[in-house]
Amino acid sequence: MRPLRAVVFDVDGTLVDSERDGHRVAFNAAFEEAGLPDRWDVATYGTLLRIAGGERRLAFWFEASGRLPGEARELAARLHPQKTRLMRELVEAGRIAPRPGARELLAELAAHGVAVHVATTGTRAWVEPLLDTAFGPCFTTVVTGTEVPDLKPSPAVYERVLTLTGLAPHETVAVEDSANGVRAAVAAGLRCLAARNAYTADDDFSGASVDATGLDDPRLVGWVRGRLPAGPGG
């Protein structure tokens, strides 16, 4: 078995539980700032997560709740930058915590000299401060939706990471929390470890090499440990 050289992480729902306590809260604050009556409770937001991308999610919601298509798109385009600013404020206030096992997994990879990168369709304006606040400067290459606007399940964001790092798919593994994320990684030729969360518990992870309940699940940790190179700490 060839050892791993790199792990590429998704951010939302994978490294941090950012959906329920970050994005959802920021969307609701944006509605409130704009004087709109819309609010997303935890269950409603769970169903909306099937729509990838914040602006598309807003437009879908506005149209589904009775606005005309043009008005829905205009409202979404106006609110999304406000939501991004509010998300950044939550991040900088330290309100978005790492998922259980995330820091331990990153530390173990670092101890064995395995590089860690990020492939997210989130916006750089909040992704960078979030990674800094929650994990410090441990990620070598961070590709966000700001540079690669094609949303997962498009493989584009993973392909950009492979191009920038020069890594081959067989020496790299992705970690994702959603069906769209797993499909994106697999379409880029990567193996993918799935770390389900409450919102993605029922997703179809048939393309994943490991189907785990989190980053601290022994199935996921064991898969990684079995492929670690003998690094400075090993």
Ligand SMILES: [Mg+2]
């Ligand atoms: Mg995700």
